[in-house]
Amino acid sequence: MTEFVSSRRHAIADDLRRRITAGHLKPGERLSSEAELACQYMVSTPTLRGALAVLEREGLVQKIQGKGNFVRRRFRKITYVGGRTSLGLSTAADTALRVTVRKTEIRAHGHLTKLLGVLDGSPLTEYFCLSLEGETSHSLARVYVPRDLTSAAGLAGECTFEGMVTGPTVPTSPPVEIRETVCARPPTPDEASTLRTSSAIAVLAITRVVADSAGRVVEAAHLVFPGDRIDAIFTTHHVINERRVQG
Amino acid sequence: MTEFVSSRRHAIADDLRRRITAGHLKPGERLSSEAELACQYMVSTPTLRGALAVLEREGLVQKIQGKGNFVRRRFRKITYVGGRTSLGLSTAADTALRVTVRKTEIRAHGHLTKLLGVLDGSPLTEYFCLSLEGETSHSLARVYVPRDLTSAAGLAGECTFEGMVTGPTVPTSPPVEIRETVCARPPTPDEASTLRTSSAIAVLAITRVVADSAGRVVEAAHLVFPGDRIDAIFTTHHVINERRVQG
DNA sequence: CAGTGGTCTAGACCACGCG
DNA sequence: GCGTGGTCTAGACCACTGT
Numbered sequence: 370m371t372e373f374v375s376s377r378r379h380a381i382a383d384d385l386r387r388r389i390t391a392g393h394l395k396p397g398e399r400l401s402s403e404a405e406l407a408c409q410y411m412v413s414t415p416t417l418r419g420a421l422a423v424l425e426r427e428g429l430v431q432k433i434q435g436k437g438n439f440v441r442r443r444f445r446k447i448t449y450v451g452g453r454t455s456l457g458l459s460t461a462a463d464t465a466l467r468v469t470v471r472k473t474e475i476r477a478h479g480h481l482t483k484l485l486g487v488l489d490g491s492p493l494t495e496y497f498c499l500s501l502e503g504e505t506s507h508s509l510a511r512v513y514v515p516r517d518l519t520s521a522a523g524l525a526g527e528c529t530f531e532g533m534v535t536g537p538t539v540p541t542s543p544p545v546e547i548r549e550t551v552c553a554r555p556p557t558p559d560e561a562s563t564l565r566t567s568s569a570i571a572v573l574a575i576t577r578v579v580a581d582s583a584g585r586v587v588e589a590a591h592l593v594f595p596g597d598r599i600d601a602i603f604t605t606h607h608v609i610n611e612r613r614v615q616g
Numbered sequence: 617m618t619e620f621v622s623s624r625r626h627a628i629a630d631d632l633r634r635r636i637t638a639g640h641l642k643p644g645e646r647l648s649s650e651a652e653l654a655c656q657y658m659v660s661t662p663t664l665r666g667a668l669a670v671l672e673r674e675g676l677v678q679k680i681q682g683k684g685n686f687v688r689r690r691f692r693k694i695t696y697v698g699g700r701t702s703l704g705l706s707t708a709a710d711t712a713l714r715v716t717v718r719k720t721e722i723r724a725h726g727h728l729t730k731l732l733g734v735l736d737g738s739p740l741t742e743y744f745c746l747s748l749e750g751e752t753s754h755s756l757a758r759v760y761v762p763r764d765l766t767s768a769a770g771l772a773g774e775c776t777f778e779g780m781v782t783g784p785t786v787p788t789s790p791p792v793e794i795r796e797t798v799c800a801r802p803p804t805p806d807e808a809s810t811l812r813t814s815s816a817i818a819v820l821a822i823t824r825v826v827a828d829s830a831g832r833v834v835e836a837a838h839l840v841f842p843g844d845r846i847d848a849i850f851t852t853h854h855v856i857n858e859r860r861v862q863g
Numbered sequence: 864c865a866g867t868g869g870t871c872t873a874g875a876c877c878a879c880g881c882g
Numbered sequence: 883g884c885g886t887g888g889t890c891t892a893g894a895c896c897a898c899t900g901t
Contacts, residue, residue, distance in 0.1 A: 375878095376889065402867065413891045415662075418868085426802045426816075435867050435899035452852030547852040553800030553820040553843030555673045569673075571818030571843060573800040596800035596818060603850040605699030605794040623870065649886065660872045665887085682880035682886050 378419035381410050385420065389429055389440055400430070400438040426569045428597025447507065447594060451549050451603035454579050454588065466507065468500040474516070481513055484578055484589040492516035499563060506564035509593040515586075549603070550576045553596060560593050571596040625666035628657050632667065636676055636687055647677070647685040673816045675844025694754065694841060698796050698850035701826055701835065713754065715747040721763070728760055731825055731836040739763035746810060753811035756840040762833075796850070797823045800843060807840050818843040 388394045400406065407417040421438055424430040431441045473495045482489050498510040553571050561568040572593050579588040594601075635641045647653065654664040668685055671677040678688045720742045729736050745757040800818050808815040820843050826835040841848075
């Protein structure tokens with residue numbers, strides 16, 4: 370199954386990819402200017418830009434306007450661990466992780482009412498969490514908690530991001546069921562700029578709904594990660610006689 | 617946060633997107649030719665193609681060479697249910713689902729040895745499952761089972777795709793732990809052509825490792841889905857006193 | 864200011880699908 | 883053969899980044 374590369378841009382992309390993965394071009398290094406590269410490969414600039422677009426989608430190259438094209442530094446380092454009420458993140462090296470948390474009081478509307486199972490307009494607390502690792506993006510989380518549960522759980526004043534990242538969000542009423550829906554899609558323009566990622570790179574979006582023993586939804590969260598940096602891990606344990614095989 | 621659309625291609629993409637989602641352009645319908653559209657919007661053809669590329673990444677438009685651009689028919693219909701040894705798929709309407717299963721005897725190499733915890737070169741059975749729904753892609757699965765377990769589980773002769781889709785793969789030794797790693801990435805050229813999807817659309821890739829009570833890996837699987845059609849759902853149940861909070 | 868990428872133009876030729 | 887999209891060219895102008 371040898372690869373016949375018909376188009377020039379793929380041929381160029383393959384060549385540059387080889388140079389990057391082989392280490393001839395090191396992480397963080399700047400590539401020659403597009404005009405230079407186009408000259409080297411004897412193609413027009415649009416063609417060369419097509420090649421770079423391929424590598425950009427793969428997360429190998431990062432374009433910075435006015436500066437140049439760079440070999441992307443970190444690659445595939447974030448791990449999201451499913452089945453937890455915390456943010457569930459663990460980075461290889463937690464150095465230089467800047468996290469911003471913004472707490473807002475809002476009212477349920479649209480999708481949120483269905484997710485949380487509350488009435489339209491009922492009060493919610495929104496935690497908007499953005500974490501950046503150095504220059505590049507890391508994660509974006511929007512967590513919604515019904516207002517009554519917020520105070521009941523004593524969460525109001527202590528939403529430090531350390532708590533969001535490492536600890537459980539609702540410690541008093543233990544969650545029973547966590548349902549996480551995962552999809553891959555292009556980022557919205559907002560998400561692309563907030564995460565400082567290219568709109569060409571897909572994001573991994575996770576919608577997490579946490580219910581307590583009474584079946585009440587105690588938390589709904591929209592989590593967005595740059596697709597080229599995230600791995601989400603879900604572990605399911607089965608007991609010997611399992612009874613839940615609902616189709 | 618009103619959206620100011622600076623580039624023409626995004627303005628055109630937004631306009632076409634509105635027409636599609638509003639129903640003025642119906643699913644399956646063919647758009648005007650690129651030359652015509654370029655004329656209507658008073659832009660050059662490359663610019664218009666840029667707009668179509670945006671919609672293609674979003675899965676709204678499908679380009680077919682020599683025929684035209686079409687509004688994509690189905691959208692977001694497949695659901696992958698995690699935590700099962702079956703393929704875990706459930707489609708809204710299971711009509712016209714064509715599945716191809718190819719069984720091959722191979723030997724462990726590369727990543728597979730680590731995933732399965734076997735020695736390099738040890739015999740494996742590979743099940744290559746491709747399912748298509750009508751014209752569009754559905755899913756691609758590569759399932760690897762150690763040879764000795766294959767015969768032990770009595771799987772060899774009965775790998776019908778119905779069994780793969782609906783039933784458990786290894787019924788005799790009940791699996792204890794299923795670990796699923798999810799990531800979003802652009803498809804490989806192979807995957808794009810096999811799934812008949814555009815290489816511009818990201819895929820949702822799931823690597824599933826199933827271990828039995830003895831900790832032996834009884835199955836490893838690479839699952840690939842077109843990102844614009846799949847939702848993966850993972851449900852985690854917690855008992856009242858949980859003890860696993862490892863960082 | 865010079866250099867860079869971001870966007871766009873107005874063509875060209877080729878490969879595919881269909882009649 | 884004809885219309886379609888796929889690819890490519892050789893420029894142009896603008897916006898951003900640094901000095």
